[in-house]
Amino acid sequence: MSEFKQTFNSSLGKKLIMALTGLFLCTFLIVHLGGNLLLFKNDNGFGFNVYANFLTHFPPIEVIAYLLYLSILVHAIYALVLTIKNRKARPVRYAEVSSANASWSSKNMGLLGSILFLFIVIHMSDFWYNYKYSGKVGFIEYKTNLATDETTAVPYIPTSPTFEKSVTTENNFEVVRVKDLHARVASSFSNLIYVIFYVIAMGTLSFHLKHGFQSAFRTLGWVHRKYTPIVSFIGTWLFAVIIPLGFAAMPVYYYFTR
Structure with a gap:
């Protein structure tokens, strides 16, 4: 087996892949939120529908989209593999004292990731799949x-x-x-159960990103006393607060105003 394969089949290699795919997904979230903010415009969905059409018909964007889908799968699969491997290597839990300094999100990344993966599957089937393949979007x-x-x-x-x-x-x-994807969004966000699930998923995303963003930099070895506080600030306020709140505001806004 080549040295390259040995590196990426090791636990450290898997963590590196998770870090890189995770940071790519973080970048996507910024762009995705920016586009989805068009939903707050009072223009009968004009800006959002044109934006959705551009995303699904501009070849470079489509290539990036499929890289995104691949990153989601790789990130989820490697997280599952590492979780199973860690549990097999440590069949008996550490004493509670040893994990006292670990945050709740760091100790429950598997649970948080599972909820998010379920949300992504439901979210993409409701919007992306219906928009491109089902014929349910007029x-x-x-x-x-x-x-x-x-x-x-x-x-x-x-x-x-x-x-x-x-x-x-x-x-x-x-x-x-x-x-008219906007009509599909308005219809989905008129369902209270869907809105509650969406908001819970965004709360889950907040905890997941708060730990995951900073953990990715540590895994990559990008740790420095001068820059680590900046990474912590961005991870906390941008990825754990602003982005989840921005996404969560959309279904709540549509449910109470449409």
Whole structure:
């Protein structure tokens, strides 16, 4: 077996892969939240629907998306492998005294990760799969008066089964026709059970990121007395507070305002 394979088949190698995939997923969360903030615009979903169409039809973004899906699977599988290996190596739990300094999230990363993986499966089947493959997401037509900048929205039924998007100008009106993922979002977030599950998942994400972000830097050996406090600050406030709160606010906002 080559030295490269030996490295990445070792426990340290698996932790390195988890750290790298985890940091990649953290980067994705920032971008994903930025795009999803368009849901708060009072524009009948125009900005969000155009954004969703761009994400699913721009080839470089699609390549990154499939790398993202692969990273999620690798991160989850390696976490499971390491958890099982650690439990086999330590069949008897350490005394409670030895783990007194460990945070609750660090001691329950397996549970937190399992809840998040379940959430990702449900979330992607509800939005990504239905948007791309099920035919359950309809179309909408936005007509913007170029003189007054006023936009109206009506349902649209395409004449071709392969239709995805069109942008035309008709009699001083810009007409945009796209899939209406916004309607799917509004429908899902009208379900109280789904909203509660979503908020719980974001609370889980907060604990998972608080430990995982800082742990990734330690695994990679990027520890320095000057920069570690900065990593801790970013991990706590950006990834454990701002990002989960931003995502959790969406279903709550839609449930109480739509």
